[in-house]
Amino acid sequence: MTPGSTREATEPKKPKPTPSPADLMRRRRRNSLWLVVGMLCLALLTVALGIYTATRTESLSVTGYTSGIILAFGSFLGVLGLCLEENRKQLLVAAIVFLSFGIVASFFCVVVDGVFILLSLDMRPLRAGRCQYYTSGNSYIYENYYASVPCQGLLESCSMKVKSGTCYCCDLYDCANGGYLNNHYEFVGVRSCQDVLSLYTLIWVLTLLNLAAFVLGILTTAVLGSIKDMKTHAISPDGSGQVPALHPRDSTVLSPTAPLLPDGAGSSLYPNASLYFAPAAGTEASQSSLPDTPRLDPHPPPFAPFYNLLPYKAQGFSA
Known part of the structure; x- marks a missing residue:
């Protein structure tokens, strides 16, 4: 063994970095987008093939394209809901509703085209000429x-x-x-008469496409239903996925006309008591020595006016 290979064998493998919730959410939306785009392509293919098959003859009433129209519209709404930030939940809900109707329609198309039409066609005289x-x-x-x-x-x-x-x-x-x-x-x-044989094959293909649309539509509806309730604004921009918790005192908003309730300590009626206390008589040293025991003003204002929110400025009379 060479020294390089020995060193590579002895070095421990570095653990892979854990993806952040923002990356997981972004990856999940991308996979869901590919799934919905695939559903849209399948629905459009079903519509095109169904219309072509229905116009091949007047004797058969092929209904396989109706489910494709509903599924295509629902898939289009799903693509818009995943790509746009505004009204995302409303678009995804509408997409789920249309996809649900398309799933039911595809089931009926499989029954009508696959049972009532295909099983009632006898191709043996056509193949025998x-x-x-x-x-x-x-x-x-x-x-x-x-x-x-x-x-x-x-x-x-x-x-x-x-x-x-x-x-x-x-x-x-x-x-x-x-x-x-x-x-x-x-x-x-x-x-x-050869067109009848090709028509028979097209009806089989259309039935299989409706069956695939039925299964894929159920999967797409389930994925969109799990994404529509996820809140992307709860993820921080740095990808940490955690929102800093606010302290109850920090979340209090002072209003000049709202009554002030006592705080958790119960020591004063006003959280900013320094705004309503007069400075102690004496020098600045006395104020700095007792910062936590201010002298109470005998006549405090009932509410906090706007000018009291300014920094305290000592007032006095000049001789």
Whole structure:
């Protein structure tokens, strides 16, 4: 071993300095800010993907973007509350309220998009290539009119009416009841049947995003709730985190019109008794020898006027 390595091994490790309460508070606010910004980005992504998915077809009512709007607004209020000093508590309370509504909305979006839509879609005919796509061309006049197309199901064949730009699956269509029992045998407004497969994937992604927003929203609400009641003005600028305690006597404010009560010692009615006592007869030595036993003025004023607050000045008559 070299002498340098021996010296490093023998030297004790210096303890790490304990962070002050001000540093801990600053670090906690910074981590909370990153969490709220992440919640905001997730909410905006949910809104963008939800609106894009909802406009892909007219047959499915996707509601996943509604929770993202509420969560985005609540996250924006949370960012303002953490960055601004004024009205911080009010902004954080408003952010917690909107985030709470967004959490409930994301739960309902997970149920609606993940249960009522995804579980009712059967993608097997689409993957097997047994679905057909009908379009009447680029003319707008035929978009709102239905056309009769032949439909060959698994058991029977019939004709069905579809709009232009529709992907329909005859295997999922009930010819006897006119498709009444199955509402997702056609997808209106798509450009091809492959768009239905991509739409199915987008709905799954949107459901997972709402589930992540549900969990992250609960965590963000809990963090903001713990920060909104913390008082940052109680921390001293030097980071010590301690406020010097004031003595009861130091905190007393003298008012010229307020009656003066006796102090803790009970020796005098006035805390500044030297203002109301006349100087003792004699030389200055007598005053310096007895500083704590002044002679009482026979007629003290009932209240302290403003001029009595000035330093004492000996008054006398000049011959």
